[in-house]
Amino acid sequence: MLKLLFTPIQVGKMELKNRVVMPAMHYLASWEGMVLPHHVDYFAERAKGGAALIIIGGCTIDEASGAVNMLSAKDDKFIPGLAGLAKVVKGHGAKIAAQLYHAGRYSHSMLMGGKQSVSSSPIRSRFTGETPRELSIPEIKQVQRNYALAAGRIQRAGFDAVEVIASAGYLISQFLSPLVNRRKDEYGGDFENRVRFGREVIEEIRRGVGPDFPIIVRVAGNEFMDGGLANEEARLFSRELENAGANMINVTGGWHETRVPQITMGLPRGGFVYLAQGIKQAVSIPVMACNRISDPILADRILRDRQADLIGFARGLIADPELPNKAREGRFDEINYCIACNQGCFDPIFEGKPQTCLVNARAGAEGKRTLEPASGRKKVMVIGGGPAGMEAARVAALRGHEVCLYEKNECLGGQLPLAAAPPGRAEFLTFVRYLEGQMKKLKVTMHTGTEATPLQVEREKPEVVILATGAKPAIPGIQGADRPNVVLAWDVLSGKADTGKEVVIIGGGAVGLETAMFLARKGTIDADTLYFLMFNQAEKPETIQTLLYRGLKKITVLEMLKRVGQDIGRSTRWAILQDLARLGVRTLSKAMAKEITERGVVIEREGREELIPGDTVVLATGANPVNSLYDQIKNRVREIHMIGDAKSPRKALEAVAEGLEVGRTI
Numbered sequence: 001m002l003k004l005l006f007t008p009i010q011v012g013k014m015e016l017k018n019r020v021v022m023p024a025m026h027y028l029a030s031w032e033g034m035v036l037p038h039h040v041d042y043f044a045e046r047a048k049g050g051a052a053l054i055i056i057g058g059c060t061i062d063e064a065s066g067a068v069n070m071l072s073a074k075d076d077k078f079i080p081g082l083a084g085l086a087k088v089v090k091g092h093g094a095k096i097a098a099q100l101y102h103a104g105r106y107s108h109s110m111l112m113g114g115k116q117s118v119s120s121s122p123i124r125s126r127f128t129g130e131t132p133r134e135l136s137i138p139e140i141k142q143v144q145r146n147y148a149l150a151a152g153r154i155q156r157a158g159f160d161a162v163e164v165i166a167s168a169g170y171l172i173s174q175f176l177s178p179l180v181n182r183r184k185d186e187y188g189g190d191f192e193n194r195v196r197f198g199r200e201v202i203e204e205i206r207r208g209v210g211p212d213f214p215i216i217v218r219v220a221g222n223e224f225m226d227g228g229l230a231n232e233e234a235r236l237f238s239r240e241l242e243n244a245g246a247n248m249i250n251v252t253g254g255w256h257e258t259r260v261p262q263i264t265m266g267l268p269r270g271g272f273v274y275l276a277q278g279i280k281q282a283v284s285i286p287v288m289a290c291n292r293i294s295d296p297i298l299a300d301r302i303l304r305d306r307q308a309d310l311i312g313f314a315r316g317l318i319a320d321p322e323l324p325n326k327a328r329e330g331r332f333d334e335i336n337y338c339i340a341c342n343q344g345c346f347d348p349i350f351e352g353k354p355q356t357c358l359v360n361a362r363a364g365a366e367g368k369r370t371l372e373p374a375s376g377r378k379k380v381m382v383i384g385g386g387p388a389g390m391e392a393a394r395v396a397a398l399r400g401h402e403v404c405l406y407e408k409n410e411c412l413g414g415q416l417p418l419a420a421a422p423p424g425r426a427e428f429l430t431f432v433r434y435l436e437g438q439m440k441k442l443k444v445t446m447h448t449g450t451e452a453t454p455l456q457v458e459r460e461k462p463e464v465v466i467l468a469t470g471a472k473p474a475i476p477g478i479q480g481a482d483r484p485n486v487v488l489a490w491d492v493l494s495g496k497a498d499t500g501k502e503v504v505i506i507g508g509g510a511v512g513l514e515t516a517m518f519l520a521r522k523g524t525i526d527a528d529t530l531y532f533l534m535f536n537q538a539e540k541p542e543t544i545q546t547l548l549y550r551g552l553k554k555i556t557v558l559e560m561l562k563r564v565g566q567d568i569g570r571s572t573r574w575a576i577l578q579d580l581a582r583l584g585v586r587t588l589s590k591a592m593a594k595e596i597t598e599r600g601v602v603i604e605r606e607g608r609e610e611l612i613p614g615d616t617v618v619l620a621t622g623a624n625p626v627n628s629l630y631d632q633i634k635n636r637v638r639e640i641h642m643i644g645d646a647k648s649p650r651k652a653l654e655a656v657a658e659g660l661e662v663g664r665t666i
């Protein structure tokens with residue numbers, strides 16, 4: 001079925017066994033730039049899984065290039081650690097490259113021991129809230145030498161290639177783009193001058209590493225910044241890079257400051273392939289397409305259509321390190337696909353936490369969270385078929401236990417189908433489908449539509465019970481909460497409850513905002529209709545925009561805290577708020593709901609009472625655990641564990657991690 005994904009390709013003098021590449025994802029759990037044992041475990045697992053090339057890093061190249069806890073190539077002392085990692089990865093049959101990283105004005109002083117960041121010009125960064133220092137010409141030459149020195153270290157450490165990041169709005173982009181390059185010397189002004197810094201970096205590296213060592217450059221296919229460079233300039237830039245000695249162009253999306261989502265689930269799968277396609281038309285070296293291509297069938301189609309020569313699977317390989325091997329063997333239904341939620345991988349960066357993954361809780365702790373065969377086969381009864389219960393069942397069955405699972409609803413997945421209900425969030429169902437498939441494959445005996453009772457537990461005679469009975473919506477003690485015009489957010493999302501024309505949602509956390517999105521999109525046009533109208537020029541562009549943004553309902557979200565969406569990760573929150581604003585949803589923070597009437601919700605805000613009108617009031621006011629069975633059975637079973645929301649309502653990330661932990665330790 002796959003024609004090209006598993007065919008070899010030449011990048012300069014480097015032969016890759018297939019077209020699957022793991023692009024760089026900086027991994028913050030380093031200690032002063034050193035490679036640590038968990039890095040080795042992490043990358044070894046991806047190498048074993050069948051990827052042809054693994055790009056580690058970004059790696060800092062000098063003191064001002066990035067955070068202290070990123071991997072580094074800024075000194076010879078890092079070579080032994082890098083060499084050890086390279087040996088292991090290569091031992092598993094993959095090639096290894098390192099990304100050289102200089103974030104320029106995107107480096108935060110706090111993460112660089114108080115040092116001010118540097119850039120082409122002193123333009124304040126919205127990303128860090130800080131203003132960088134302009135590099136002088138001698139400093140520019142030094143930074144370029146630092147790139148070359150770092151590349152030399154990577155080469156000496158036995159790596160197969162080096163990559164330079166010239167995208168994302170980092171230092172090389174900061175020279176290339178007129179948005180922040182205001183220099184008057186030979187490094188600023190027209191395109192030729194702005195391209196000089198990046199071109200010279202590649203030339204300097206080439207001089208250092210010799211003619212045969214492959215150099216990859218990662219470029220922004222479009223900066224996606226107002227007044228910034230688009231794909232046309234990225235093509236010209238890529239051609240310059242090729243002339244300067246680059247052997248491959250890795251194409252990603254825009255800058256960190258862009259308001260166009262780059263890696264959220266809102267970006268359709270393969271949504272940025274057109275950027276790589278544009279660049280492929282401008283250069284003769286191999287081009288890699290990236291972002292949201294976690295599906296090997298899609299990847300193969302991109303290659304067959306000659307839109308790109310290689311495919312970057314970044315989070316796809318966090319989610320499932322074995323994805324390439326499974327795809328090569330045609331085991332597509334066994335792949336645990338990335339759902340682009342960012343909860344475990346990208347969001348923790350902002351809190352300085354290490355990487356993990358919602359759908360693969362082993363990610364980042366491969367050496368610790370190992371899955372050993374069970375020492376004795378036990379009968380395990382899992383109660384609850386949400387993410388926590390199914391993950392526990394999967395892991396326990398994988399280790400050789402005899403597992404049965406009880407779920408009171410007909411459908412599995414717990415709250416994941418609710419999370420998947422708003423437009424653009426359907427990826428959550430991908431994980432449910434994977435877990436369902438695993439239940440079948442691992443022969444977990446399923447009892448859906450069956451509420452587990454103490455009697456049933458007695459009949460099953462399990463040696464271990466895992467209680468993963470989830471949560472139910474919390475009803476706040478607001479006067480009028482029992483009125484007929486009040487519905488629960490979960491019921492709205494599941495289609496059980498209807499709403500009127502004017503809706504007030506109480507609770508501006510993730511569930512409240514997602515419900516607002518779900519309702520606000522009612523009556524707007526879908527993707528196919530948009531395509532039809534645009535393609536046939538059937539409506540004026542202004543009319544199409546109105547049809548996209550204006551639905552049938554007027555929606556207000558009330559949140560008593562200072563900010564709405566407090567429980568949503570930083571990489572996704574801004575995109576959700578932007579969507580809601582475009583859809584005309586009003587959000588009111590610091591708004592305390594006092595009473596629900598037939599005319600709406602009376603709130604108190606900044607000392608004043610006000611009626612927020614609405615014919616329907618939706619409650620999105622949190623959840624309470626469902627775990628009464630625990631007390632009823634705890635004295636009747638030998639071993640009992642409570643996990644996920646049944647223990648305390650949190651995110652799916654925690655639920656899955658607890659499922660894994662109990663599954664691998666019983």
Ligand SMILES: Cc1cc2nc3c(=O)[nH]c(=O)nc-3n(C[C@H](O)[C@H](O)[C@H](O)COP(=O)(O)O)c2cc1C
Pocket residue numbers: 023024025026027057058099101165218252263290291292293294312313314315316345346349355
């Ligand atoms: C946790 C995390 C860290 C990342 N760090 C880097 C980085 O250091 N350098 C880089 O070029 N891209 C970085 N990226 C972007 C990825 O390489 C990739 O382009 C992005 O995740 C989209 O591809 P995907 O949808 O296949 O994950 C990072 C992404 C994630 C999720």
